[in-house]
Amino acid sequence: MSAQPRQKQGKLTQLRHGWYGRQEWAIVGTPCGNIQQLAQTVVEALKDQYRFGYLHANYRAPKAEEKPSPAVTYTNKVQWHQWETHQAPNPAQYWQQFNEVDVVLVNGNHLEAARQVVVVDMEKYDSLKKRLPQLTDVAMWAYAEGMKEPHDFLKEAFPHWAEIPSMLLNNPTPLITLIDSTLQAAQKSISAIVLAGGKSQRMGNDKTVIDYHGKPQREHLYGMLQPLVDEVYLSCRPEQAEELSEQYHVLPDSFLGMGPYGAILSALQHDPNRAWLVVAVDMPYVTEESVTYLIAKRQPKAIGTAYRNPDNKLPEPLLSIWEPKAYQYLLTLLAQGINSPRKALLSSENITLLDPTDERIVRNVNTPEELNQVRNEMVS
Numbered sequence: 001m002s003a004q005p006r007q008k009q010g011k012l013t014q015l016r017h018g019w020y021g022r023q024e025w026a027i028v029g030t031p032c033g034n035i036q037q038l039a040q041t042v043v044e045a046l047k048d049q050y051r052f053g054y055l056h057a058n059y060r061a062p063k064a065e066e067k068p069s070p071a072v073t074y075t076n077k078v079q080w081h082q083w084e085t086h087q088a089p090n091p092a093q094y095w096q097q098f099n100e101v102d103v104v105l106v107n108g109n110h111l112e113a114a115r116q117v118v119v120v121d122m123e124k125y126d127s128l129k130k131r132l133p134q135l136t137d138v139a140m141w142a143y144a145e146g147m148k149e150p151h152d153f154l155k156e157a158f159p160h161w162a163e164i165p166s167m168l169l170n171n172p173t174p175l176i177t178l179i180d181s182t183l184q185a186a187q188k189s190i191s192a193i194v195l196a197g198g199k200s201q202r203m204g205n206d207k208t209v210i211d212y213h214g215k216p217q218r219e220h221l222y223g224m225l226q227p228l229v230d231e232v233y234l235s236c237r238p239e240q241a242e243e244l245s246e247q248y249h250v251l252p253d254s255f256l257g258m259g260p261y262g263a264i265l266s267a268l269q270h271d272p273n274r275a276w277l278v279v280a281v282d283m284p285y286v287t288e289e290s291v292t293y294l295i296a297k298r299q300p301k302a303i304g305t306a307y308r309n310p311d312n313k314l315p316e317p318l319l320s321i322w323e324p325k326a327y328q329y330l331l332t333l334l335a336q337g338i339n340s341p342r343k344a345l346l347s348s349e350n351i352t353l354l355d356p357t358d359e360r361i362v363r364n365v366n367t368p369e370e371l372n373q374v375r376n377e378m379v380s
């Protein structure tokens with residue numbers, strides 16, 4: 001019996017990240033106290049817009065009584081929280097720990113990062129020279145007091161050093177501006193899915209083709225969203241894809257049998273580097289204005305941005321925006337047996353909720369009785 005040829009696994013779109021997170025900047029070349037002070041200044045300037053992480057190292061030998069005996073120790077410090085482990089984190093654990101931060105600042109005297117802010121300081125001349133191979137993407141020079149140009153070994157390594165932005169160490173405004181503009185550009189991309197994969201069992205007929213606005217609802221929402229986002233897809237079950245692809249860009253579920261939760265995960269799997277706007281096809285009162293407002297009030301530092309349902313005060317996950325950082329979060333909840341988008345939002349303190357200007361926009365139509373009521377309202 002001949003062996004069956006092995007089928008190759010489908011390629012997934014890779015999440016863009018560095019050693020620790022999506023955006024990371026090492027500050028290197030000056031005493032650690034200066035690095036920590038510069039990092040704190042950046043955090044204070046941008047903390048309202050972004051969530052920050054910070055990495056450094058402490059090579060002081062611990063006292064005997066400081067060595068944790070369990071494999072993992074957690075301490076509630078009331079104002080903050082502390083984890084201690086014997087084993088160094090692997091790359092996946094770093095990414096998980098820093099998943100919800102927008103940028104990681106790193107003490108580059110001890111640790112590497114994808115981008116670097118190089119401080120030109122005679123006090124760390126020899127140390128910086130040893131770290132020259134780690135300077136792979138210099139974003140900015142920072143001149144300590146008395147310095148006006150990079151060290152000679154830096155000029156030799158970077159012939160176009162004069163084209164790299166620079167600042168004075170005691171005036172970090174250019175670095176703050178650079179990090180802000182870099183993050184804004186990275187977080188700008190947003191696509192949308194129209195949730196059209198339900199089986200409409202309670203309605204008895206296909207909800208996606210109900211005519212509220214002169215055309216099938218799936219066509220109405222698809223067209224409405226096109227000028228508002230980069231790309232629009234019709235989210236559907238795999239068996240629907242061939243027929244629907246004649247008229248729409250489709251995104252078939254790759255997480256099967258999970259309803260909207262699987263559709264959101266499928267979108268994030270399709271492209272984990274952009275935010276995803278989600279609109280359910282059974283929400284007839286959704287307007288261009290309500291979607292525009294949602295996008296305008298979007299908070300990329302959150303897991304997601306959603307409307308608050310005025311009836312139960314709970315988040316409405318089917319008219320919402322899910323950030324790239326939601327992908328790992330939703331997968332973690334799925335591993336714990338949770339596949340409800342609303343529970344996902346409720347389980348996180350890192351969400352943004354908006355009150356709708358028109359309470360009707362979050363209404364769902366699932367039954368013939370609800371459909372008749374909405375049609376009567378629209379006529380009157």
